[in-house]
Amino acid sequence: MNLAQRPAWIFDMDGTLTVAIHDFEQIRRDLGVPSGQPILEYLDRLPADRAAPLRRRLGRVEETLAARAEPMPGAASLLTRLRREGCRLGVLTRNRKDCALTTLATCGLLRFFEQDEVVGREEAPAKPEPDGLLMLLDTWKLPSSAAVMIGNYLFDLQAGHAAGARTVYVDPSGDFPYRDHADDQVRDLRELQALVWPEKAE
Structure with missing residues (x-):
């Protein structure tokens, strides 16, 4: 099943849907x-x-940091297209859920997600554990083979693979140090949209 055929899309938040500003x-x-x-x-x-x-x-x-969040370029366009295609959308973050909701609202992206489809570290064991991803799929009554996990860090990719999902690695630097854990690699979400719909990218 290629990316365009998969109906379940789960995103990491910080550095994936939002511009990375955390100095860990x-x-x-x-x-x-x-x-x-x-x-x-x-x-x-x-x-x-x-x-x-x-x-x-x-x-x-x-x-x-949630109050300072900015959307990743291409995030709204990609999420709009996925919604138009009838996909289910979720967020799986190592952040607290309340901070995740604030972050998404600050970025103007909360409108794309149901609140119970934003999973933080208090709702499920944190990535790289796959529990949160599997919880979303169970809610949607969809198999792991229907899912895509998109993230910018090793734990995102490990969680996706552990759940049986296809993984997309986002790295604006283009270095992709965790490439061995990813099925697909893109520099940003605009590139991902073009990868999924080569002739439809906005």
């Missing part, structure tokens, strides 16, 4: 997370009394 190394320094360590997983390993204030601090950072 700075966030790690602020929280005392060792360089290169996944933030959520590190906090999960801490005792509850140490993790709780750090999670609150992380939440405040996410809220600040």
